[in-house]
Amino acid sequence: MSSKDLIKTTNEFYDLNERLLMLTGLWPYQEKFEKFCRTCIVNVSLLLALLFEFYRFYTYVFDMKSIVEEFQIFIPLLSGSYCYYNSFFHFELTKKLCDHVIFDCNHLSNKEEIIIMRKYAKENKRFTVGIALIFYFYIIILTSPSVSHIFLYITGETNDTQLILPVAIDTLLLDIRLFYLIFSIQLFILWVITTVAIVNYATFLLCVTHACALLSIIIFKIDQPLKKNSHKLSYDWSSTARYDTYNWIKDIVNHHVNVTEFIDLLNLLCEQIYLIQMMLGTLCFTTDYIYILQISDLIKNINEAILCIIYIGGSVITIYLNCYIGQRLLDHSASLLENLYQVSFYALPIKYQKDLSMLLMRSLKPCMLSFKGMYIVSNDFFARYVQTSLSYAMIYHSFCKSSILQSLCTYIMRCHIPWQFILHGRINHRNGHKRI
Numbered sequence: 001m002s003s004k005d006l007i008k009t010t011n012e013f014y015d016l017n018e019r020l021l022m023l024t025g026l027w028p029y030q031e032k033f034e035k036f037c038r039t040c041i042v043n044v045s046l047l048l049a050l051l052f053e054f055y056r057f058y059t060y061v062f063d064m065k066s067i068v069e070e071f072q073i074f075i076p077l078l079s080g081s082y083c084y085y086n087s088f089f090h091f092e093l094t095k096k097l098c099d100h101v102i103f104d105c106n107h108l109s110n111k112e113e114i115i116i117m118r119k120y121a122k123e124n125k126r127f128t129v130g131i132a133l134i135f136y137f138y139i140i141i142l143t144s145p146s147v148s149h150i151f152l153y154i155t156g157e158t159n160d161t162q163l164i165l166p167v168a169i170d171t172l173l174l175d176i177r178l179f180y181l182i183f184s185i186q187l188f189i190l191w192v193i194t195t196v197a198i199v200n201y202a203t204f205l206l207c208v209t210h211a212c213a214l215l216s217i218i219i220f221k222i223d224q225p226l227k228k229n230s231h232k233l234s235y236d237w238s239s240t241a242r243y244d245t246y247n248w249i250k251d252i253v254n255h256h257v258n259v260t261e262f263i264d265l266l267n268l269l270c271e272q273i274y275l276i277q278m279m280l281g282t283l284c285f286t287t288d289y290i291y292i293l294q295i296s297d298l299i300k301n302i303n304e305a306i307l308c309i310i311y312i313g314g315s316v317i318t319i320y321l322n323c324y325i326g327q328r329l330l331d332h333s334a335s336l337l338e339n340l341y342q343v344s345f346y347a348l349p350i351k352y353q354k355d356l357s358m359l360l361m362r363s364l365k366p367c368m369l370s371f372k373g374m375y376i377v378s379n380d381f382f383a384r385y386v387q388t389s390l391s392y393a394m395i396y397h398s399f400c401k402s403s404i405l406q407s408l409c410t411y412i413m414r415c416h417i418p419w420q421f422i423l424h425g426r427i428n429h430r431n432g433h434k435r436i
Contacts, residue, residue, distance in 0.1 A: 083200035120213035289393030326377030
């Protein structure tokens, strides 16, 4: 297979991501009218869903079971909406990332580099297809009770008072035609939101996978002289033409600068997303743990148990996958540093030792996904994430387990008392004012 054919097949693996971006109007190179129509549909769907969910939060009297059921829609909706609008309002950064990926794929210098890029592009396609199947399967599970009730109603085995919507509202006063209209609108909005979530997640995975591919290409370039002389303990640079040595170092430095710029762009686009995802994920994990601790009291039938397991398992897998790809990027960066250590820089001409030393010093700072350096997305972060959420859940469970304080917890949840005044308020004591 020729190099042109390999580049073509590599771009075909990214074709799925391009189509997904075009569906939501985030692809930088689609026609303006088509982009306008698609973004209008997505924006109207997201705004209607957000308004409806905030209205439900304002009017509902929640217990723990209804909170977990509400979070099954609200947290993915809020997270997906924020990610979409972050990319939408930072369109120039999104375009730069897309340009970077296209440029890198079309400027690979040899067949080995194309094969490496193709390997990671194929892996990214598998990730994207898997994410799409999981997300759409979850929506099918979520809407299946409503669809089954409508089917039973059409066949005459149930009456209209038993019809339910995917996102529940009071259907007793709805006319049957109005019910079908609301059902169709909800179904359409749910599929739009799911597609937006898939696009956000798949695009993020594409960027991180592409960064890993670029790091693997640099590792391949570093290993080339060593592999050609693997029978020697160190490569004899004195036998190499100065021009070839200069090109070798220059090529590695240019590729390293390229990948660090790409990761910096990705962090610049996603740093606020990391913070929002951390907060929502902590909230999601904490409610999951509380629900598990009270599962014997809250679960009444097998269908609720299955839906609960799917939701909790899906939320854990989704958050872990974010941390896994961050850890993978760290592993590739560590592997690059390890390979640089294997180069006998002392045997290089003095003129090039400084360049390689500067590259080695720069590689000491790992390529990573982080929020302002406050935390690094990795497996260690996921472990602390789970531990912190479990601690919050145990505190809440112990607090509510007390018969004296249980009524106070219920009162606070029903009266919508602002939590910031509870957490940061003041209590009057005899000796003056003391902070909680």
